Amino acid sequence: MTAALSRDQMAWRAAQDLADGAYVNLGLGMPVLAASYAPDDRDIFFQSENGILGVGPLPAEGQGDRELVDAGSRVVTLRDGAAVFDSAASFAMIRGGHVDITILGAFQVAANGDLANWDAQVPNKGPLIGGAMDLAAGAKAVHVIMRHQTGDGGARLVEACTYPLTAAGIVKRVYTDLAVLDVGPDGFMVREIIPGLSRDDLAAATAAPLTFADDCRDLFAPDISVNKD
């Protein structure tokens, strides 16, 4: 039985790698779902680049302070021990290498760690960068959550990005709906692969060479039927 992971399952898997005590910035889209799936026994601070260290759960519908929002412009709460600050201080925190991990979405990741996630070259629409370039350049580690292929079956893990780069050579790990891969000096190394998918099938869905870790194992994620976000 081959079942690709859902969005929430990908986010769950990425969240399992967040260490106790980590300071983490989550990008918009799938990455921000990971906040709901961090193991309860780990003390993790989520940074939001508009000026929060310690984002808490979303408030109940209609509750919360409209002057307290996260980087996705959602009204949020603060956790115990949180702090708020201005954008220049926030990006000094990011650029200064104080954030342990940023998890970002992407259009493409290349075998040399290049990241393309800001310009999908949509016709008639203006450019949108936001904080992605600063996060990619500044965080101690850059992890990516994205589907392994595009909607029409094109590869997103590639030899060289064809979309404009966000940053060069910085992605360390990629979580897809088919596999978990590390990006190292020898390109993509598969750490985990979903049960029932052959290595050849994974290679066929990827436009760059794959190596498989000696201890490559099944990619497991629990059945998450309700979106906790």
Added chain:
Amino acid sequence: MIDKRVDDLSTALRGLQSGASLMISGFGNAGIPANLVRALAPMGLSDLTLIINAIRRIDECDATLFDQKRIGHVVTTAFRGPGRTPANFEEQWQRGEVTLDIVPQGTFAERIRAGGAGIPAFYTPTAAGTSLAEGREQRLFGGRMCVLEEALRADFALLRAQKADRYGNLFFRGTQSNFGSAMATAADITVVEVEEISEHTLPPDQVHLPGIYVDRVLQAPRLD
């Protein structure tokens, strides 16, 4: 005697002229000076430069600014309207009626901070190796390529805060500060709309932005 309180929008924006540059605070719906923004279009100005994190917030606040073609140049991190259909400002940009300086958000914040701190330019690794760095001055520091970025200043900065006193000292709520604190330092005239002007001066250890950076404060309720 210092008293930076003003009573109405026209006094708050006095001296703003066509061709001026404006920094406008706000992230999401936090810290948006919506009263001040909505007072701009009726002033009949043209060729304004807007320096703002996400331009769609201006359109949501008062679409007539672009409808009436009052904006000539935009410095922003996000020049995109919602949905797939191009917004009015995206069409004006494509026709060349509005010019654009698209900037990574951390670089945007730091260019403004530098502008207020007397630093004319700085190097940052952000955007190195990307199309934004093409044709720009770059240099290696510690083995890492960095891009030279110039400071930003403006004629006016428009902010929203929770509380002010007559000295212009500001207290921000939640994530209201965002770009506003830096913008206030980098503009010739800083105008702040606040929920409340305090009867008493703010306690010194609760002043988030000192009044030296603020020229005018106006009490105005939050608009949605």
